[in-house]
Amino acid sequence: MTPASAPIPSTTWAARLAPRRWLGPVVLLAPAGVWLLLLLVLPTLLILEISLVPGLRLGQPSGGYGLGNYLQILQPVYLRVIGRSLAFAVGSTLLCLVLGFPVAYWLALLSPRRWRNLLLVGFILPLWTSSLLRAYAWTTILRPSGVFNTMLTTLGLPAQNWLNTPTAVFIGLTYSFLPYMVLILYASLEKLDTRLLEAAADLGATPRQSFWKITVPQTLPGIAAASLLVFISTLSDFVVPTLLGGASSMNISRLIYNQFLGPTRAWGFGSALSMVLILAVSLAIALLLRYGDRNTVTEA
Amino acid sequence: MAQTVRAATAAAVTQTQPDVELRQVFKTFGADLAVRQLDLAVQPGEFFSILGPSGCGKTTTLRLIAGFETPTAGDVLIQGANVSAVPAHRRPVNTVFQSYALFDHMTVKDNIAFGLKIRHLAAAQVRDRVGDALRLVRLEPMANRYPAQLSGGQQQRVALARALVNRPAVMLLDEPLGALDQKLRKQMQVELTTLHRQLGITFIMVTHDQEEALALSDRIAVMNNGQIEQIGTPSDIYDRPHTPFVADFIGDTNLLPGRIDEAHPAQVRVTTESGLRVLARAGNMSSNQAVVVSVRPEKINLSLGAAGGNGNCYQGQVSHLMYLGTHLHCIVRLSSGESLTVRQPNRADTPIAVDTPVYVHWAADDCLALEAA
């Protein structure tokens, strides 16, 4: 009928008169956009710039650009701080996973349906309270004369002086971030198609086999997302290492804090550390986006 | 028959000003051409359907009329006024969405009243008209329920009432019955035609279900690939398709490509690619033209012996047979190699089985030679 290659006439008056098409996007997107630009993007660029001024200190004249601040990070003492932060993060993420998976599994698949929501809310309820106070609670428990040692000695076990050690930091971080782990794993396990487990059983798999061959692989994106979230949070946590770690648990967040609000005012060095932290976190996210399930990440 | 009556009404109103008119409308999304060079005129009071496979541009066409999309080029006219630049909320049309798009934070009553309240009608008037609309769709007992508490069919009726209550010049229905199960669909089809008759306003419906389109519409536009292939009454579309696509898309058909040997004013003789010689009805065609012969399964007769007359008759063998209750669905492999689908009434006098040697025959007037695409 009509020739397939009918030419499209140039834009009509109707399209041209379409009332102020730019107005909607501007009204909706500009306010938040300007805010993010002003208070997030610009500041981050400033940090990047400052990190390139070696030895910049608040209140002192500074020199030209260079990589001095980044080179300073390569000193063994600071590499140890970064290594310690990574160890805290990896260790407490694994602990959270090992402790959190059974809980999420029970909540999502085994708990009484009627109470399931309430039980979940009950588990993550501590998240609603001050993270500072929850970390502080552990100082009361872990101090040498505290509840923990009272319990140990009552049981006839030797007392432990764990406060102000990395052990206390591991306990505190695990405690603080376990609810996040459980929450995301729960969301992932809840979506698990239980018919797959039936199918596996039908095909002769034992419960153990179907757990490792079905449940775990099916929830792998959730596991990855939850672990990443906990990893990022613990890597950069400030409160727990400060309150529970004492003098032996300097991590990257505390180090950055000290550079800015501490005695030395080494803002250039602190900015470089901050950039390294942002880079590390972005790398972790990029890896997950590359190899993981996007949806789970965004949901998380 | 109802259909001829409707065709007559349609013909009678052709002279008046169309309710909806699209003139040379184009719509692009980025590099995709969704609708091209569309010309369309819908007469007042018509039940007009736009039919086509998914992605053919039919929903886009409806959205152009509703005002959710602006044409890239061309004009949209409603009741003679050019509304191309008029936003949706100022067009005198109302839409029933495939998903119903009911406001589930409002009760049924509030959903229906929405358009009236927006227009600041007096409270009493709103109450009366909402009441009328509820009665019309027989949902009075559900007035204070929330949409989520209704069944699919009831939600559908709320969507209808919400549009109707505004007394639009044109009702737009986007696959209105698409989300319903088969039985409910039939029932709602009846309700839709009843409503249309009662209200006398123009309905434009988009559907991919050809049976629905045939059953409900005064006229149908068949779309393919962003273009209209044919506009006509249901019997036009079914019995006199203009293109092989229309023939194939509407109902079942057997398509036999070939070339014209002899052309007469109303009839041609075609040799198909496999060498079959077929007599077919045709418009103005010339010798040696490439054509496709379309013959509907139900127009083909099966017999055990050869039939006489000046029709088409070929020998073959039943290769597949499906028993469908009201009729038999057979595939007959002709000796020339082609397979034809044949629909045979379920009667005792044609005892056929797979592998039975049979003759197929049909009248020349029952098949159509169409210009090859």
Next chain:
Amino acid sequence: MAGLAATNCRQNLSGPSAGGGGGDDGALHIYTWANYTDDGLADAFTERTGIPVVVDIFDSNEIMLTRMQAGGGDAYSILYPSDYMVSEMLELNLLTELDQSRITGLENLKAQWANPAYDPNNAHSIPFCWGTTGLLYNREVSPGEPIDWDFLWENQDALSRRITMLDDMRETLGATLKSLGYSYNSSNPAEIEAAYNRLLELQPHIAAFKTTGFENELLGGDLSVSMAYSSDAIALTLEDDRMEYIIPDSGASLWTDTLAIPATAPNVDAAYQWINFLLEPETASAAVERLYFATANQAAFERLPADIQNNQDLYPPEEVLAKSEGIVAVDADSTDLFDQFWTEVTSA
């Protein structure tokens, strides 16, 4: 855009705080050390003048300086910098020159603070109190009586994670310098590095660097020894018999904390009223009795009860004071070295 902003930024970062005009809510905002004011003092002032008092607390001079430079100090009308910090802040033009005609009671100051080296003629600061930095310990749990700083190193295993040191660069590195026989104010890189290495040796045994907040743990026996300012220490020794404060044999730091008005201060009137209020002998002596800092105010001293006047922790004998030294601002290179070593030792 970023480039422009950065240029502006660099100027602001290197110059003195541009600020000014922070929220003046009518209240007197004071930025001070923990335990230098309490509700009693603030309420008495409010009752007298009608001006509410809001107190914020810092842990070290350097942190206070950072806050002032980072723009968060705009709200404060009164600061309590220590001696050497007064000099440092003067150089950065962060303090207001005081209008001495608006101050009454200066004549009550002890003679040695009439014209201090850190701020000649008290032009920018009023000496408020003074004290020493020593070791506070719990007799019940300490493995012995600390005589000198060396005690910490000699008993590091027994004291492991039962020690806190001040979260104060000059004090803690200075005490280590002193333990090696050097000056608190050494500017010899080799000496500073030696002190750094010695502190590093002790670091794994230090529970935390804390200026305050060790009291409960010390009383509860969770800590054995804490490096502490005399003012904080004396409060605890008077509260509990098991607590002892000593000034190490090789010497301690002798500090003066002052009252100063920052250059960006809102509500300067209230600031002068506060200074005058604290210079009154009655107020000062009452505060000393409650908060146990050694006053620099002779008239106030005379009003104190005899047991406080004779408290040797509060007012050490001359020969002890003779061994002690005040912390003074050191040259920029040495400051850098202190900064660097302090960051490293707290990060290890």
Next chain:
Amino acid sequence: MRPNSSAPQPDPTHPPIPLMPRLTWPSLFTALMYAFMYFPIIVLGVYSFNDSRYSASWDGFSLRWYRALFSDRRLLSALQDSLTIAVVAVAISAVLGTLMAIGLARYRFRGKALYRGVSYLPLIIPDIAIAVATLVFLVSMAVPLSLATIIAAHMVFCLAYIAVVVSSRLQRLDPNLEEAALDLGATPTQAMIQVLIPQLAPAIFAGCLLAFVLSMDDLLISSFTAGGGANPLPIEIFSRVRTGVKPDINALSVVLILGSALLAGLAEYVRYRSDRIRQST
């Protein structure tokens, strides 16, 4: 229509579970983890009634710390600061974040991926990095620190969290809803206010609650942007924990935990309500 229809359907994979779950090892382990989660909170609660100042031993029941708490003007004013910050930041962010989510869902434009990426940044970048960047920015612009700067900084993460929650609801929303309103004669603004916003309300509420809790709990960003006498609760708590805690902090913990539980309960209730209305039959 909705997967978590509350109709009690029997779970095909498991036999009907009695009200008391059987004592299997997962349930025992879970119980242990619940104990782990609540142990510190219970310890704080118990000590808040302890007469002793040093928290080490039980010296008898006392309400003195609660009395101390409620007469502690400084703590109460810190709480007031925190509430002011959270309420203002969340209120503004609710508007900006919702608009942003709608805008991102509705329009296609060049640089949209970048815009979206930036809007996710506050959820990803560690607090400390945001905090120092904001401080450097404010100092370099010579903006005096005050309550307003804390609010401005909190808005960054508040609006990001709200936008994310609202976006996920928008994705599940029928795209025709707004068109239906336009079709019925509503102007775009009316359609947004009368149809879209009510549809998004549960998500906006959930996002606000999340942002509120995060704002109330934020220590780092507040620490770096506080000035002008603004002293939100986390800063005050942090300062007290470092400078020596009196047990009135224990009492504060109990009060805050009860408050949060109440808020959490309210959130659950709202979620339950909106599910009820929208649940299919």
